[in-house]
Amino acid sequence: MFDHDCKEKKENSVSLPGKNYDDFLEFLLCIHPRILKPITETNVLRIVSIADEYQVTSVIKKCKEYMISWLQASFDQARAKGNHYLYHAEYLRPCLRIVAKVHELSYNDLVKFAVKSIAKFGHILYNTGQKESQKMHIKNQPSPSDKTGDETFGDIKMDCMKMFQNLPFEIKYKIVAERLLHLNDETNLKY
Template identity: 40%
Template sequence: MSTHTEDEKEECPKCPEPFTAHGKCLDEVRLVFDDQQELYVSQNFLILSSPVFEAMFKNDFKEKQQSAVLLKEKSYTDFHEFLMCIHPGTLKPVTEANVLRIVPIAEEYQVDSIIQSCKSVMKNWLEKEYVSAKSKTGFYMFHIKPTRQCLSILTTSLALNYISLVDNAVDIIAKMPHRIYYGSYKPDTLCTDYHSNTQEINGKKITYRKIIGECKTVFQTLPAELRCTILSKRLALDKDNVVK
């Protein structure tokens, strides 16, 4: 039996990624997205993976007769990433690069194994960002990206009601320079041109100025009580700190 290396699989037209080719399963179901892209999945695979899909196909849902599931307001790319994480042939790991994209899907379809992996990755990510920022105290520029990442984790945790992760994120964000997400920001001596200096986030290079703008926007969308908690904790950590 012939085998393919990883590089060969990427180039081989006969080796499409799982779920992207029609006709691989006798019990195939089409997952149809708003942009009309489709993924092709075994019905039994979905039933075994998710109690939500199990209920859908074992009860009298229209999808049972049509062999198609319309996934409205879902991202084709994110859902494919989620499926790759539960496919027994790939078991793609949950990482910082994909966790915030797949954890809402894992929750919606109640895939407990992925949910637990996502929570663990998010917790470790928060701690890593804090350690990274703490090791470079004194210069705001080194705290800009960690603050943005922590705010992203916080908003996702809040939306999914992950209370423990929300508390962790709040504690860590409170230790970051508050001017990054609230009040005025004054570039330090190592960041004299924060209009053009960049950091890479999610594979894209973004200027410090834009990241700070995003931090302020995200912070303002948080519930008022949570914003007050973060600022109160920040003040308690540094009695000389003045919020401007």
């Protein structure tokens, strides 16, 4: 842009309408040769769209690799957390964010991987048609009003349901279909 006779070269500035300043700065810090800030869960979903728009293949590749490892780690952490589904909601939430982003960017291989990852979580975390039973609180099991950090388990679950409902129909269908295909699979969470 600055090497050719473009408006930006003459003005020595680039206008970026519609771009979030913090996200773009984060992107620049990840590509600057002297800084090369690492791709992490705090920045990957913020910078992948910018990397895609400007076709920065090295950053796109790192973002895709990070999202795959994040999806895998989320399920592994949920499994290690315990059997109660409310414990798993906080690990499902980033998976839903990832599937929305990779669908938006048409990263079809990553969409398939994300769908399979989300389908391993129980549908009670994202299916709004599913009513929770009004059972008595069982000792050592969380209730929706119990807190994890600053949020309740119930709030996190509701956030997951909203994100799921905001996904395109085709993605919701793929997740539910994948869940049904492997319902009795030992690699899935049981609820």
